[in-house]
Amino acid sequence: MRLIQNDDLKRQFIAEWGYDHQFSFDVVQAAQLYLFPAKSIIVRAPDRPRDLLYLVKGKTKLYDTLANGKVALIDFFTPPCFIGEMELLDPESPSFTVQAIEDCWCLALPMATYREQLLRDTTFLRRVCQYLGRKNTRNIKTFSQNQAFTLSQRLAGFILLTANNDVYEEKHTQVAQYLGVSYRHLLYVLADFVKQGVLEKVGHHYLVQRPDVLARLAREVDWAPTTAERE
Amino acid sequence: MRLIQNDDLKRQFIAEWGYDHQFSFDVVQAAQLYLFPAKSIIVRAPDRPRDLLYLVKGKTKLYDTLANGKVALIDFFTPPCFIGEMELLDPESPSFTVQAIEDCWCLALPMATYREQLLRDTTFLRRVCQYLGRKNTRNIKTFSQNQAFTLSQRLAGFILLTANNDVYEEKHTQVAQYLGVSYRHLLYVLADFVKQGVLEKVGHHYLVQRPDVLARLAREVDWAPTTAERE
DNA sequence: CTCCCAGTATGAGAAATCTCATACTTACCT
DNA sequence: AGGTAAGTATGAGATTTCTCATACTGGGAG
Structure with missing residues (x-):
């Protein structure tokens, strides 16, 4: 993770996704721009994230660590999208591991400083509600529709989503679980x-x-x- | 839909699910208790719901009406859970049809009166964020895990969820689509x-x-x- | 260095599920 | 009364996907 002190670039990202419209106070000064290199860990469960992040460029994946120590793929994120909003808003919420698939740029607000302010910011809270609600609606539609497709179709999409520079290197065991197919069958289709x-x-x-x-x-x-769908 | 003027029953439902903790103002007076009989329509798209509802007893299902006029099953709700919160918070959000599977009791706050107040109520907004976030997490886990099961297993659960008084009468076409299987196969398993x-x-x-x-x-x-998970 | 585990790899046969074809019925429109 | 669309129903054959069995590999633990 690298702090990028480039105000022009920061402003450009803020404008590109309407970041400043997500809050009722001036975040242009407060937010820092970070670069997470490909494959680096953005948030590592069970630690709580230090910042409220907003992904403005790059792709990330979200993992859960099961009781038995195994790792399960859960979801993917593309800009614009919040990271760490649940941990901020819901003290009970479990936290997950988020990893950069490719180089990722994020705007960051340190929770230590802004937590209370964010929890009182109705603009922000309403935005998060909208974001979560739409994400939910879409996920449900997506999941129920995708069940209908054959593994080669879903895997094709999955490879395009997770490959970095045309290199695909996900663990077969995790992918089989995520796509809901047997390890055996995944290998057949890959071989094909x-x-x-x-x-x-x-x-x-x-x-x-x-x-x-x-x-x-x-x-x-x-x-x-998942994305936040800019306004 | 029938207004139930029974303050004892209302208080009991409020206490049972901690309804009053979802808001920072006193809703015990403001909320009305309604009974929606089995199979009645609770919210009919594309109308916007008139009240912010909170399901305290009964089961409901949520439909989407597609562009081509077809109806698609989307999700199910059990107490405690908000109904109409997205329409309240997100003016852009499409609205869906919600139908009672069995008799449903709901606490209702008229949006005309309380809309502004709710949008400024950080307690309420934070609750909705938590509710939506948890619902999302669970949905994703549920969906990806359920892919792994065979239709007879998923259908068994589906029948238990949607039957009213041991009568199952969902439309096969809708169910096939919801469960992501062919109509033909659904009929095979049902025949079995x-x-x-x-x-x-x-x-x-x-x-x-x-x-x-x-x-x-x-x-x-x-x-x-989906439920709200009482605190 | 050896043991053991997780991940990888492949084959063979079984099962779950799909596609396509074909009817019948009911509701609704004209 | 005729026509059409949606939902229901069933058969046959093709595909997709699963289960089980079996091996090989690399790396961590002792």
Whole structure:
């Protein structure tokens, strides 16, 4: 994680996603811009996040650590989107691990300083409600529709979503669980992609050779990673 | 829909679910208690709901009306839970149809009177954020886990959830879509339940003969209809 | 260094589920 | 009365996906 002291870039991100409209006070000064390099951990459960983050560029994934120590993929986020809002608002809420898939830029408000103010800020609270409500609606629609698709279609979308620089290297066990299919079947379909020349296997990861073919397969699948939907 | 003027019953419901803790002002006087009979429509899209409701007893289902006029099942609610909170908080949000599965009791705050006050009430806003956040977390976990189960297991849970007085009479087309399976396959499994004596077919609906068998099948399936989780 | 575990890998047969074709019924419109 | 659309119903064959069995690998624990 690196603090980026570039006010122009910060202002540009703020304007791009309407960050300042999410609050009733002036956050332009208060917010810091951070860069989380690809694969770095943005929030590590069970620690509580130190800042309220707002993802303005990059893709992230969210993990849960199960009681048995296993790690389960839960969800994906793309800009614009809050990170750590539940931990701020709901002291009871479990916290999850968030990892950068590719380089991620985030605007950050330190909770230690702004917690009380945020909890009293009705503009902010209403925004979070809207954000959560829409996310929920979309997730439900997405999930119930996606059940209808075949694994090769859903996997195609998943690979496009999680690959970084055309390198796909998710753990098969986690992916099988996330996509709700057996490990065996996942490997069949992956092998099939390789046979068709869509992927190339290199050691323990895969290179995406034909993103176009994957995109065509995934065409109808509405992956809809979570975003805040700028106003 | 019937207004129930029974202050004792109202107080009892308020206490049972901690309704008064969801707001920073005194709602005990302000709230009305309504009874929505089984199968009646609680909110009809695209109308905006007139009241902010809080379900305290009964089960409801939520529908979306698609562009083509078809109706899609979206979600289910059990007490305690808000109804109409998104329409209150997010003017952009589409509104959905909510129908009572069985007799439903709701506490109601007329939006015309309380809208502004609610939008300024940080206690209420924080509660809704928590409610939406938890609902989201659970939905995601539930959906991704449930993909792994076979239709007979998921259908068993679905029947238990939607049956009223052991009568199951959902439209097969809607259910197939909701559960993400083909109409054909749904009918196969239903026919199988009948053959096993778990269901009995009577005209165009089914009687649940062996809820115990359904419950056993559904045992591991975490249906988790949405609730607010009392504090 | 060896043991053991998690993750990876592959085969074979079984099951769950899908697609397509075809009817019948009911409601509603004209 | 005829026409149409949606929902219901059932069969046959094709695909998708699962379960189980079996091995190989790399890395951490002792």
